[in-house]
Amino acid sequence: MLNSAGSGLAGKLPQGVLRDIEPRHLEEPRGRYHGHAGLLAAPHDVEETAAVVKACSDSGVGIVPLGGGTGLVGGQVMTDGPAPLILSTERMNAVRNIWPDENVMIAGAGVTLQQAREAAADKGRMFPLSLASQGSASIGGVLATNAGGVNTLRYGTARALCLGIEAVMPDGSILRDLKRLRKDNTGYDIRDLLIGAEGTLGIITAASLQLVTPPAASGVALLVVPDPAAALSLLALARQQLGDSITAFELISGQGLRFLAETMPELRQPFDQPPAWMVLIEAGPPRGLQPDEVLETLFETGAADGLILDGLIAQSGQQAADFWRLREEIPQGNRRIGAISSHDISLPLSEVPGFIRDAGAMLERMGDMRVNCFGHLGDGNLHYNVFPAQGHDREEYDEMRPRIQRDVHELVVARGGSFSAEHGIGRLKIRDLERWGDPTRLAVMWAVKTALDPKGIMNPGAVLS
Known part of the structure; x- marks a missing residue:
């Protein structure tokens, strides 16, 4: 049985580790979870951290670790149960x-x-x-x-x-x-x-x-493709021509650029009208090869094969940075629009085009919604986010949200994919893990958790219910 963090525990902690709890310590970026806590400790080193954890273990107090607070699945906030101690790592910053x-x-x-x-x-x-x-x-x-x-x-x-x-x-x-x-x-x-x-x-x-030795030089191109299937074929072609020098291969939808035009009009748009699908590719070829030349060769070959319809190869570091800023600001544009349901998923590469097709058709049958699908096509990780129709608020879709999330994840799992690619389980996806996780794998996870944390004090309610 866990206890709430309070004055009794405070007296057992190393001097100087306690800090005032601020609203930022109890929030997460999407605003879907609001945490609570009894104390906040910010130890300076591993010894102070050990003393804090030992005191919590002895007192039966739960600990919620807090790093930068950027996680998107609620792993950094505890919403109910006995008030935990938040353990911030912000002072271990050397x-x-x-x-x-x-x-x-x-x-x-x-x-x-x-x-x-x-x-x-x-x-x-x-x-x-x-x-x-x-x-x-x-x-x-x-x-x-x-x-x-x-x-x-x-x-x-x-x-x-x-x-x-x-x-x-x-x-x-x-x-x-x-x-x-x-x-x-x-x-x-x-x-x-x-x-x-x-x-x-x-x-x-x-x-x-x-660490790695950085490439001698890198080049960036934003290429218009007919559809996700063509993007996947272009990835295969790029690997043939550029080998391991490809550092990024990002799929971007026109909806993402339209959201940016709506919410961040100061950003320079690369095309007069956003194409339906684009690929942002970055390559750092070996010394002796010029990045713009290898990207031009890829453009010519891809266009001849019908895989590239149009595109821009960055002619300066600033233009490359502008292309990347568009990609990096897509999540911010999404937040300003307000998603009904967001999905961090991964799929076998060959399953990506079929999933995008089938998921889009499924959502069309459900109602009037917009989809912004983008992500790291090179490793099969998509951010598949569903938004209200133009002129509507996401609150109007609250009753639909659980069904949308479940049905999208069912399509992912049916194609051999994962409903959590890089954001983790946190508190948001516990039920998904219980529904689709391999039973033996879950049993092993529980066995490890019970063996290492028999009192259940470490981030209670995250990953495992």
Whole structure:
């Protein structure tokens, strides 16, 4: 039985860790969940974190870990039950060391993704994980959710970029596993267990991160394609011609650009009328090859094959940045419009066009709605978001929202996909996990949770009900 965090617990915590609870600590970006808490602790290092966790364990108080607060599935807020302690990682914000020759960085959990990228760049290296929210998203948070982003196609998710972890386990013991090794076969990989666990098995306090040598030069093109099937064929062609030099391959719908024109008219639109479908591709070919030349060759071949109808190849760094800003502002445009139901899904690549076709037809039968489908086509991750018809508010569709979410996810699962690609389960998708998760996998998850966190204090109500 969990207890509420209060004055009794406060007296057991290290001096100086308590902070005032502000509204931002109890909110999440979409505004669908509003949390509560009894105390907020912001430890400075792993030892203070261990002391906080040990005190909560002894007192039977739940802990909700809080990084940058950018998660979209409610994992960072606890809405009911005994008031928890919020454990913020924001003060563990130091880049501890960088070894450029090893391509390794050790960073605290509170370091933002942007800070990590800038620290790597100062040493002539690149930390390749890139998200639209990287100015706020923290290293601990992206690891806890195994975030992906636009460069997953070439560099993998957060899991692939993590070599070692420092963490506090539910009993307050410290896991000191900040290895800088690519090979380490010494038993169970506790690092992999904590990555993607959303704070339900422990608190990540620091990580050894893998860096890369940045491409000598990169090029960006925004290409108009007839449909998602053509986009998929274009991806195959790009892989044939460019190999592993493709760093991003993003699918963008015309609806996304129309939403931006409506909500952010100051953004420069690349076309007079938004095409139905576009692909944003970035490539960093090996030294000696010019990015604009390889993209021009791809354009010519793709156009001859009927895969490209029109397009623009960035002629300057500013134009490339403008193309990317359009893609990165799509989620902000979505928020200003107000979605009925948002879906972070992944599919086998060959299933993407059929899903988009069938899901669109299904929603048309349900009623008058708009769809903004966009995402990381290179790794099969789509953001499939449903919006009210022009002139209507999302509240008018509240009764339909559970059915829309369920039916979209059913189509995804039927095609061998996942209803959670990169945002995790949190509190939003617990029922989905129970409905479609493999029973044996769920049983193993429960066994691990019970073994490591027998008191159930770690992020209660997230991932597992």
